[in-house]
Amino acid sequence: MDKQTLHRLLSEVREGACTVEKAVQTLKDFPSEQLDHTCIDHHRTIRTGIPEVVYGESKSSAQIRDICRAMLHKSAPVLVTRVDSQKADDITRDLPQMTYNPEARVLYHHVKSTRDKEQGGTILIICAGTSDIPVAEEAFLTADCFGNRVEKLYDVGVAGLHRLLSRQKMLHEATVIIVVAGMEGALPSVVAGLVSCPVVAVPTSVGYGASFNGIAALLGMLNSCAPGVAVVNIDNGFGAACMADAIIRTG
Amino acid sequence: MDKQTLHRLLSEVREGACTVEKAVQTLKDFPSEQLDHTCIDHHRTIRTGIPEVVYGESKSSAQIRDICRAMLHKSAPVLVTRVDSQKADDITRDLPQMTYNPEARVLYHHVKSTRDKEQGGTILIICAGTSDIPVAEEAFLTADCFGNRVEKLYDVGVAGLHRLLSRQKMLHEATVIIVVAGMEGALPSVVAGLVSCPVVAVPTSVGYGASFNGIAALLGMLNSCAPGVAVVNIDNGFGAACMADAIIRTG
Amino acid sequence: MDKQTLHRLLSEVREGACTVEKAVQTLKDFPSEQLDHTCIDHHRTIRTGIPEVVYGESKSSAQIRDICRAMLHKSAPVLVTRVDSQKADDITRDLPQMTYNPEARVLYHHVKSTRDKEQGGTILIICAGTSDIPVAEEAFLTADCFGNRVEKLYDVGVAGLHRLLSRQKMLHEATVIIVVAGMEGALPSVVAGLVSCPVVAVPTSVGYGASFNGIAALLGMLNSCAPGVAVVNIDNGFGAACMADAIIRTG
Amino acid sequence: MDKQTLHRLLSEVREGACTVEKAVQTLKDFPSEQLDHTCIDHHRTIRTGIPEVVYGESKSSAQIRDICRAMLHKSAPVLVTRVDSQKADDITRDLPQMTYNPEARVLYHHVKSTRDKEQGGTILIICAGTSDIPVAEEAFLTADCFGNRVEKLYDVGVAGLHRLLSRQKMLHEATVIIVVAGMEGALPSVVAGLVSCPVVAVPTSVGYGASFNGIAALLGMLNSCAPGVAVVNIDNGFGAACMADAIIRTG
Amino acid sequence: MDKQTLHRLLSEVREGACTVEKAVQTLKDFPSEQLDHTCIDHHRTIRTGIPEVVYGESKSSAQIRDICRAMLHKSAPVLVTRVDSQKADDITRDLPQMTYNPEARVLYHHVKSTRDKEQGGTILIICAGTSDIPVAEEAFLTADCFGNRVEKLYDVGVAGLHRLLSRQKMLHEATVIIVVAGMEGALPSVVAGLVSCPVVAVPTSVGYGASFNGIAALLGMLNSCAPGVAVVNIDNGFGAACMADAIIRTG
């Protein structure tokens, strides 16, 4: 439930357009709803601007399904990250209104956003290599689901700079840029040296040996010599999208 | 040299208000000026919105002084981070227009910003404990020097939550929040759970033993369970301010 | 064999209520019984107050079954941690008096405790997210099996503080609190800042990327800025329950 | 201000023994007092049972002195850890009522505790070697200052077990044991295998090479095969004493 | 081929008991024999006293079989470590004279040793817990295969010291002791504090969480406060037996 929806409900109550009983029914799980295993934070959108998103990795199909069902009842947008295809099959069988994106491993249900996409800024998602696409797509789906205008520029790593330099117009038109890269994670530094907008850097676990599952990229990004860069956790496309979304909302 | 200054200069040339010779003189070190030891990037403000800032840690007093002098000649704002008091004494003796802040270890020369502070948003800087203040002050001086409206809320760590919860109004009025914390670095998660604006988290090296000079705080922040948080390097108050400044400039 | 049982046996011998032969039979594997592969420490409860608990991870079904059988013969409570469902099936087929909890991965046989639950204090087990429940449940089953009064408060992580703050009464009534959390592991600091009882913190391996399988949470808890916190190994719900049980027994 | 003091003050107000004005004066910095650089949490004792203790490492002499002075005005017990002798000299010159213990690096002012030492239990502090004494003494002074009965058993490391085994009576009479050890940190496992009370383990940075400033001891203690052990940060004698004190207070 | 065998062969040649042709045949793969994929070091026993032992982990069944066959032709003892049961089945089908021990994961062919077991000393192998037995058995089989007198004392970890202290006679009669332990790895320190013979410590990967697959035990052993301890790699029962064997051979 976002701020506008709550405001409208309460106005309707004051104006008699909604009975107190119906409002109680609507609000009874507010601010949090206790399932057997989970305490859903329906109050989050109002407090933080970001809907509660479910981290699917260590939850069972049944747990995820219960949470989704409870959220769908509230007409909330639903987004579940880190869902493997087996769990996705289990859940969409029961909840066919949910959609699964296997590359991003995201399960979601779009709700038409109350935001005007054209007024807000543009989030540009850049990734260094083909192997980084799953993380970039998790960021894309999250940012899109939150109601943002999002563009993509993929496979433009620093070993072939001309691929990036030839797209500078796209870089300069973005309001915020998410840069996704594994291995040495050098791309955010190069991008941030070319633009004036904020850059959210996402290290990925792509690589082997001394990449240490993304530590090399993470450290590279934290030590970026270019100012205007901040970093999220390894493979955390979702988190980058939340940060970018929060930045767009400041506008 | 920022974009507006360059625009004005070129307009003056077109309108005859400035001779070509004078413009050449002004622009001759543009986009970069080669000192003996350093290649100053005078083009940076136009490209990235952020002036070139000098990292003083591993430079000698003489090197810093030469760079500052070259930058003062261009009427650029000057900011040197990680300057110890001995170097600061050496430099301000030669360049008395520079000011030194010993707590933040920053040496700077303010130039009246071309931005209108009142129109932009507010950067709120929060720190967890008294020991985190030097890093918070580096962030404050940087953000202030770049022309932002900045407020502070210090010593409000999670072990005494009432100190933070009693200041929620301040949190909700901020456009972007910088949270500085050492030890377990839990404060950004708590703050991000309360607000809807972007949070830039700065781990500090405050602590001992298993804090590993800030690694504990860094990891805590990277793993924040609250969305809308991005992280900069340990003790990097400067970097947090650059990110916050870039966010303000998107508005 | 606990202290009271030994005391009673020896009293019976002195009073003639038990023959020496029968006492010898009862005590013959005391203080330790040598199986082929294992030396069971039947003396442990007397020495440390805690029964010997079997760590099942790297033992075969057959080894675990032999140990359980030997312990059941002594009327000891039996608790085996880290047992997967395949091993549990193997063992309960032979030893149907054993019960298996698949979420906690614990196999156990309750023996009515000689303690009076109502007199001792209360252990409260808190966990930050749904994914932390298996570790919390291992703690719950262990503490319960040792004869304690135990309560639970699950899914109350720091990103939505109101869930925790609204349950402060429960926090204040506890004698000792076990706090289970993964990711940044901030919850023990927040809890310890609200209560005056000892807090036993359990980091979990829940998370990804820079959580490094629980290192982030572990370091966060070790660096807690709130006094009155001590930490056990990652995912060690059993160990936390032992510590909590020892604290309850000091009362 | 502890709970009893607050209770008494309010009772006096109700009974007319104290004027409202005087009560206001007493309570005006309650729950927190804002100095220039620090926000003192005078409410902490009531909330957590533990007075606010100052971490002196990264504070200046002047900052510590200001905080001490503010706390002395409230008749609170004062304890400052990690104070070097230079700072101690600076501060005790201005505040001669403060006492400095150079081995433990603790600066303190005792206030007669409202607790009855004889009724509570006993905290036993054990350390493995002479080099661990400073950490053990920090624990001792903290526990003593909080009003506990404390005993010591020093230099009884596992390389000469007879030194420990000959003192088992002392071990068995303790209510809670703090074990301080560096190098391989094996002592807590051995102690916990001998007793039934809770053991709080403190790794120290004593050692060299692969001790990695206490990491070896820390890991050893976290992996203790003996149940009933919980761990605090490296060299954190203060934290161990807080945990032990909280355990004593449950009694 | 060991030193004595070579000496005898050459003596026979000198005395005419062996023709030059036959000696050439025997020696033709000396000092090394080149298979397609492997260069077998038949000279090793003479040079180092230890036969070439095959590390089976990353070799295919076919590679291991070829090497074993070549070594069996030379009447050398054959020992292959880290062989899973699938590979063992493949190989023993072709080479039925080889024996497989599944617990130790060792495949071997005994050759009657030329040493007199009764004259050399005794190697005692101690392990802390049941889970450490596979590593202890790898050490046992290796030492036994090299012709040593070996004894075992298993499941005597430090959490129940009486199990170890009651066997001190066994400890004092050993010439060299191998101590195998996981988790905190404290057992070698305790053993070395009780005996005067050399102690070879083997950390195992037994444990979870902060045991980091044996790092905790490794660090504990490297930092042992008891002199007379040296350490081999994690889970390296083979290496410990080689060191113990070399020590026995100095006698």
Added chain:
Amino acid sequence: MDKQTLHRLLSEVREGACTVEKAVQTLKDFPSEQLDHTCIDHHRTIRTGIPEVVYGESKSSAQIRDICRAMLHKSAPVLVTRVDSQKADDITRDLPQMTYNPEARVLYHHVKSTRDKEQGGTILIICAGTSDIPVAEEAFLTADCFGNRVEKLYDVGVAGLHRLLSRQKMLHEATVIIVVAGMEGALPSVVAGLVSCPVVAVPTSVGYGASFNGIAALLGMLNSCAPGVAVVNIDNGFGAACMADAIIRTG
């Protein structure tokens, strides 16, 4: 003594131009000369093409002086790395023919190389920032002392790509490029994406926080997505020059 010098000496002996006695005198410390504390490897140039270079960090002034004196007697070029200015003063007082470069911390004595600089290729040394210059200079002095043609391009880090891109001609004319960079260490990837010659990457310890004294840069370089890059130790300008020199000598 290099290969050509030895060849000439032996030719002179064969032709009678040099007496056997004199040759013996010249060769008597060949292949190695035993000082009290050091065994100088005079044979190294012949074997490896690289003169023995002295690592000065952990040697005393007296030790370095003795080694230098022995090498000067053989007319060998002398190069001592990691010498602080105090040691340099001590040594040059006794051996005035030695020269000290304080920025590179190198002490050296040039001997006219027998190579023809014009025929070999060019080593280009690039560094990312002013703070990396000491390491770059160590590489420069080493390569120069070995008789190579060396050029420099300093302070051209990736945050301002135009500084590098404007010098592409210089990059394309180099035979081998040494790239020195700290912080995120991204420069070698960018350079290797632009050229076809081998790139030797040198991470530096420049940075703070999560640079971990050069680990971030080291990992970045090891994970370079651009082929044709190999890496040497952190701050090892000397080692990079040796590798570059060996590459030049293959030509």
Added chain:
Amino acid sequence: MDKQTLHRLLSEVREGACTVEKAVQTLKDFPSEQLDHTCIDHHRTIRTGIPEVVYGESKSSAQIRDICRAMLHKSAPVLVTRVDSQKADDITRDLPQMTYNPEARVLYHHVKSTRDKEQGGTILIICAGTSDIPVAEEAFLTADCFGNRVEKLYDVGVAGLHRLLSRQKMLHEATVIIVVAGMEGALPSVVAGLVSCPVVAVPTSVGYGASFNGIAALLGMLNSCAPGVAVVNIDNGFGAACMADAIIRTG
């Protein structure tokens, strides 16, 4: 497309031997071709001398097949590393002109090199043990595919030095040596101490326990006391071959 091919095409256009239309057709995907998921860098050979090689680890069979097909259309040599046998089967079914080497896990299509093998130097690939062969073979296939003369010397680790010392002629005839080793990674130091050519060291993940998947070998090589060594990532046979190839091309 390499430099010579481009030169010839343009010459043909100038001389009328090729129509502009045909040249456009040939060059239309130059410098990069955008597939759905990948931006192929056809310009790379000209820029860096090394064809674009595909990293197969995290790409699907379909993605790899599309890229290979696009590259085969340009008559480019094709090399895909880190391909498991399942993917190889999928791809070679569609593209039978591709060859798969299961030991090296490389999929490739040779194009007759325009280089004269006899004129360039020789790359010698050495490996320490049988387990290191897969990485050595990846290096072999890469170097061979790029048109180099390559020789091999396998299973000559430092524990049996005579195997290496007896092959010194081979060492001295190489132009550049690639040394592949796991465990302690000591072989590159020993080799570099014997030769004067550049040594490219490749650590492998062969080992267990404290080898930490190749970290021990990597650190050993980075700290080599022998000059003339540079290092690539763990298991990066491909990268070592690229470096060696670049060195050969300097000749």
Added chain:
Amino acid sequence: MDKQTLHRLLSEVREGACTVEKAVQTLKDFPSEQLDHTCIDHHRTIRTGIPEVVYGESKSSAQIRDICRAMLHKSAPVLVTRVDSQKADDITRDLPQMTYNPEARVLYHHVKSTRDKEQGGTILIICAGTSDIPVAEEAFLTADCFGNRVEKLYDVGVAGLHRLLSRQKMLHEATVIIVVAGMEGALPSVVAGLVSCPVVAVPTSVGYGASFNGIAALLGMLNSCAPGVAVVNIDNGFGAACMADAIIRTG
């Protein structure tokens, strides 16, 4: 007090050669003597064959002096490691019978050993470079002080193998070899491949960058591919000597 001395004393008592009173006086601090700060383990030599040696690093001059004085009173040999020259001056002023070796940082008092040096074996101490000598000397002084025959072979690292190979006779005559090396720590593998006696490896903190203060050498030694090697802590010359001494005593 070693076993022989105790035996003699008790025999004298039995034979009347010593009064009971005098024996009591001699034995009164046996098995341990409690100083203010230290519990000296006079029983250690009997139990472990190794006298109690004092670790001086973290003890004050006064503490060390008290311990030495107590040990000198018992006619025990005295050995204090890790003593800086300032402490040594303080102590030898009071106890002139103590000798200080500044290179090894050892303070000692020799007592004529009851062992016959000629009958036992020989300990050979090898070190790789001049910078490793202090650690080698600590091992030398310790082994010598314990009554062993000790030889040295210094500065024979693997980068110049001929220095080691030319001394093979010395290697083959040793009973046990201590190998001291920093940087990549490859020397123990090479040595162990050449000899049949046990090798005790000591990594040193010599190196920089990725040597990580001896971790590289430590890991190299733990992963030695040559059997018959065991490892002690970084820079632990003392520990290596204890292990070697224990090995000699098995003979």
